[in-house]
Amino acid sequence: MTYYDYIVIGAGSAGCVVANRLTEDPDTTVLLLEAGNPDTKPEIHIPLDCTTLLGTEVDWGYFSQLEPYLNNHQIFCLGGKVLGGSSSMAR
Known part of the structure; x- marks a missing residue:
């Protein structure tokens, strides 16, 4: 099973920026979900x-x-x- 530090719902402008900023730390894992x-x-x-x-x-x-x-x-x-x-x- 894979675990993530953060889950961002929505790959619109804001979701993509948030996911990008969170991944500036190489030890942080982020799952970005888009319907x-x-x-x-x-x-x-x-x-x-x-x-x-x-x-x-x-x-x-x-x-x-x-x-x-x-x-x-x-x-x-x-x-x-x-x-x-x-x-x-x-x-």
């Missing part, structure tokens, strides 16, 4: 195409609660399910 796949979809690398990724396998599909000051509409909240997280999708 998504690498950012290989061509649309991810074209800034204007990021809206075509909404609701696909690289997006968590999060919505806000009903917003009373917006006539009870919900707001779509981008959540990248891919290496790099939302930063990969909204460059």
Whole structure:
């Protein structure tokens, strides 16, 4: 069985930075977990195409609660399910 000193959940911008900083000590072991796949979809690398990724396998599909000051509409909240997280999708 393998043991780690730290487990970082999410390989978005923050998760990758935290994992990198933790591994500056060569005696520290870190497991970085990401639910998504690498950012290989061509649309991810074209800034204007990021809206075509909404609701696909690289997006968590999060919505806000009903917003009373917006006539009870919900707001779509981008959540990248891919290496790099939302930063990969909204460059």
